Amino acid sequence: MQDAKQAIVEYCRKRGALAVGVASLEACERIAPPGHRPSDLFPRVKSVISLGVGGQTQGTWQMPAKAMAYSGSTEVRAYKLAYGLAFHIEQKFGAPSIYVPPDLDPEGGPRVPLQSLKLHAELAGIGARSLAGDILLHPEFGFMYYASVFTELELEADAPMAENPCPAPSCVSMYRQIGRTPCMKFCPAQCLSGEIDDKGKQKLMRYDMAACAELTQEYEAVPKILAEAVRDEVRSEGAEGLLDPDRKMLWYKVSAGSGAWFAQCFECMRVCPIATQSPQADPILRSKS
Ligand code: SF4
Numbered sequence: 001m002q003d004a005k006q007a008i009v010e011y012c013r014k015r016g017a018l019a020v021g022v023a024s025l026e027a028c029e030r031i032a033p034p035g036h037r038p039s040d041l042f043p044r045v046k047s048v049i050s051l052g053v054g055g056q057t058q059g060t061w062q063m064p065a066k067a068m069a070y071s072g073s074t075e076v077r078a079y080k081l082a083y084g085l086a087f088h089i090e091q092k093f094g095a096p097s098i099y100v101p102p103d104l105d106p107e108g109g110p111r112v113p114l115q116s117l118k119l120h121a122e123l124a125g126i127g128a129r130s131l132a133g134d135i136l137l138h139p140e141f142g143f144m145y146y147a148s149v150f151t152e153l154e155l156e157a158d159a160p161m162a163e164n165p166c167p168a169p170s171c172v173s174m175y176r177q178i179g180r181t182p183c184m185k186f187c188p189a190q191c192l193s194g195e196i197d198d199k200g201k202q203k204l205m206r207y208d209m210a211a212c213a214e215l216t217q218e219y220e221a222v223p224k225i226l227a228e229a230v231r232d233e234v235r236s237e238g239a240e241g242l243l244d245p246d247r248k249m250l251w252y253k254v255s256a257g258s259g260a261w262f263a264q265c266f267e268c269m270r271v272c273p274i275a276t277q278s279p280q281a282d283p284i285l286r287s288k289s
């Protein structure tokens with residue numbers, strides 16, 4: 001069991017994963033709501049593997065918010081890696097496996113995913129929930145993008161992180177002075193709030209998801225164009241615009257899996273010391289270690 005796990009970790013690391021872990025299946029089944037448990041998607045699941053890839057280059061943090069989703073989001077790389085891993089496990093160990101779709105549940109509305117990749121990563125010990133809307137952070141790698149694989153191969157589970165790196169000491173100091181942490185202070189939608197206890201630990205996190213979505217969707221080019229087209233009853237500017245040669249570049253980007261659908265404004269992460277300054281968050285430093 002240990003050899004198989006080691007081989008899986010090495011496969012992922014060689015292909016760019018910074019962190020790999022196995023979540024407790026029992027905990028996933030207990031915490032995820034009915035319909036969204038690993039066994040609801042893959043009835044014979046024995047192990048839940050979670051992997052994280054690095055996001056932004058160090059330079060990306062200087063870019064304006066509207067361009068960050070196009071340059072800094074590396075979730076597609078994480079998904080490709082997980083897809084390859086599922087094939088690899090089947091080929092090497094003969095155990096049926098699946099790449100867990102990061103997609104929304106078609107029966108659950110626009111904010112309900114089929115599975116919570118975040119829960120898998122948290123239980124696998126490769127990310128902890130932050131005060132910035134529960135974005136997962138890692139003390140060494142900062143901010144990552146996550147993907148999951150379910151397999152019939154039995155693997156030993158890892159434990160969640162013993163210590164949450166959020167809030168960082170400098171965030172606690174700021175909170176003691178002004179009642180807010182950097183992510184709360186600089187969120188342009190003011191959708192983050194919370195409390196830190198006497199020991200400097202998270203006590204309460206509040207995230208207004210609707211306010212965040214309202215602001216960040218301004219950076220989502222494709223849905224905006226589609227909304228214009230739908231509003232256009234006489235099939236003039238809006239609907240014709242879908243075929244406009246100048247806009248075809250967007251369809252190309254979408255088909256190539258390159259951004260444009262969802263956005264985040266990233267301001268909460270731009271000011272986060274864990275996301276930007278953790279020892280291995282900087283790709284230049286990573287390449288030296
Ligand atoms: S993505 Fe932007 S709007 Fe959303 S929580 Fe972060 S800073 Fe606020």
Ligand code: SF4
Nearest residue numbers: 166168171181183272
């Ligand atoms: S800035 Fe980062 S470390 Fe500090 S409270 Fe916010 S999410 Fe946590």
